[in-house]
Amino acid sequence: MASVPLTPALVGLGDWALFSARALSGVVGRAFPARELLRVAVEVGYASTAVVAVTGLFIGMVLAVQAYGQFRTIGLETSLGAVIHMSVVRELGPVLAAVMLAGRVGAAMAAELATMRVTEQLDALACLGVDPVKYLVAPRVLACVLLLPLLTVVADLLGLAGSSLICLHVYGIDAHHYWRHTREFVKPWDVLTGLAKAVAFGAVLSLVACHRGFRGRAGAEGVGRAATGAFVVSFVAILVLDFFLAMLFNGLHDLIWPRAVPKVA
């Protein structure tokens, strides 16, 4: 009985996997003109920078405001920077940049491709001997995979700036100890895992958005549904993927640098 509602989801997942494999073969084979990649890259990267920067800045500031009281109560306010910066580079930076990109660019990609489908432009591409998936999806995936890590760096830096602004200049935390704790706790590994997550999020959100666009239904409602569906599915996929990547990277960390087990006397 349980298999009945699962079947369409499994079929959809299988279809997405095949679609993704085709798109990635387009990336490897570079089956698109550089001009198309540049056009998409401007939209994904340059046009998204401001919104990602503002989001990062305010998330850093809000974290500082919310956590300061608790840390001050236990006399650990100089450790606030380490905790916030760790959260930003490992989790909030990549996740927020990815979610903003899914909302700003992913939904637009889905709507654009769904409109192309409805107006038979995808069929027209195929009739001219061009594979629409490789031609249209590959540059979008490549742009997101390359540029989401850069947007994550922007979110990270602005998050750090926002939290530091509040901690050092509003709450007057000692700057020397604030930065010393940050240096002690936030390691290059944390930054790298955040950027690796951004690469994975970029691939998933672009593939989900393009798949939704290609499978869009006829009419204005179909285009709207494709855009909404692209955001909702990307958002959930990013959070689920974030959990598994966090588990994976923690496991890898422990494998490379095993934790010292405290000895019991």
Next chain:
Amino acid sequence: MSDAPVIEFRGVGVRFGPQEVLAGIDLAVPAHQTLCVIGESGCGKTVLLKLAVGLLAPTAGEVRFEGAAVHGRPDRELARMRRRVGFLFQQAALFDSLSVFDNVAFGLRAGGGLTEAEVADRVRERLAEVGLPPGAERKMPAELSGGMRKRVGLARALALDPDVMLYDEPTTGLDPLMTDAINGLILRTRARRPVTSVVVTHELRTVWTCADRVVMLSPLAGLAPGEPQILYDGPPAGLAAAADARVRRFVEGDAGDRIAGG
């Protein structure tokens, strides 16, 4: 040239979920013939065209192009086949983000092998052929009228010098003058090059002007079990006196509509 049909449908059926659109279609289009496919909305005319270039796959039977099955071909071979077929879409399907010039040049650039100067010459030649006014090549699709969009779509389809032309409702939504102009372009295309054409239409004006042969399809919902979906297959002149009353009604109804509509 062999006598083998260029396009052949063998027992073709198409089903979208629970809805059956085509069933048991046997149809062959010989080289250099202009076949018009007519029928009510929803009878599967456009589906038939899309099957011919592999944009849709049949759920039963087989579609063949020059004797080889269309479906199941490797991607590269399918792309090569499609580049020999020009397709004029119902709403022209011009690429929104490209100018008229770039739309017509698209297939030429994608195929490679031509310099940009050669591409430009070919584009201007095709635009002149379909009667686009000078300066139109710089316009965007959104700036064009319905008739001009169809002309650009035709120029794009003809840019690769196709052996086969497929027209999906080429005159739908156009006024009688523009309809005659598009019909004239279909005839001129055929006069200029040895092309095999399939024209899907519900305009008898197009049939009388362009067709060597007419096939009339019926929506499956209107048929008794086991009844063939092709109601008529013959010369245009035989339509008015066809044995099937549904064909005669379609012809009389269309003529009546045109008289009533002025």
